[in-house]
Amino acid sequence: MATREINLELLLGKQVVDLTGKTIGRIEEVRAEKQGDEWVVQAYLIGTIGVLERLSAWNIAVGLLHLMGAHKIHGGYTIPWDKLDLTNPKKPHLLCSIDELKNFNNPQSQR
Numbered sequence: 001m002a003t004r005e006i007n008l009e010l011l012l013g014k015q016v017v018d019l020t021g022k023t024i025g026r027i028e029e030v031r032a033e034k035q036g037d038e039w040v041v042q043a044y045l046i047g048t049i050g051v052l053e054r055l056s057a058w059n060i061a062v063g064l065l066h067l068m069g070a071h072k073i074h075g076g077y078t079i080p081w082d083k084l085d086l087t088n089p090k091k092p093h094l095l096c097s098i099d100e101l102k103n104f105n106n107p108q109s110q111r
Contacts, residue, residue, distance in 0.1 A: 006089050016046055016084065017093045024098055025076055044084055044092075047076020077101040 008030050015023050025046035032039040083096045094101075 004086075006086060010089060011044075011086070011092070014090065014092055016044075016079070017091070018098045019094060019096075024094070027092065028076070041081045043081060044079040045076060046079060 011027050011030070014027050016025060016027060018024050027044050027046060029045035030041055031043045031045065032041045034040075077098070079094065079101060083094060083100070085093050085095050
């Protein structure tokens with residue numbers, strides 16, 4: 001399998017578009033796991049919940065939102081590594097429909 005290196009800090013904040021060209025959100029966080037001496041991207045987090053996870057504030061934010069009456073939280077998507085085209089890192093776009101993405105209904109279950 002061919003590998004490619006991209007500086008992740010250059011991806012953060014980039015808008016992601018779907019197959020129709022509609023913006024679905026910005027890359028806010030990247031999930032990766034260590035494999036040998038390298039880190040391999042598993043998924044990209046899009047939207048406001050990705051920001052909360054990046055800031056490690058997910059548990060606190062969910063607790064506060066539930067106290068204020070929110071029961072269902074939606075604020076982004078998880079994009080598997082192989083469903084995001086980074087041929088042009090300045091303009092990432094989905095390789096699948098938005099319906100195929102996992103909603104952030106419960107990010108804790110996606111880990």
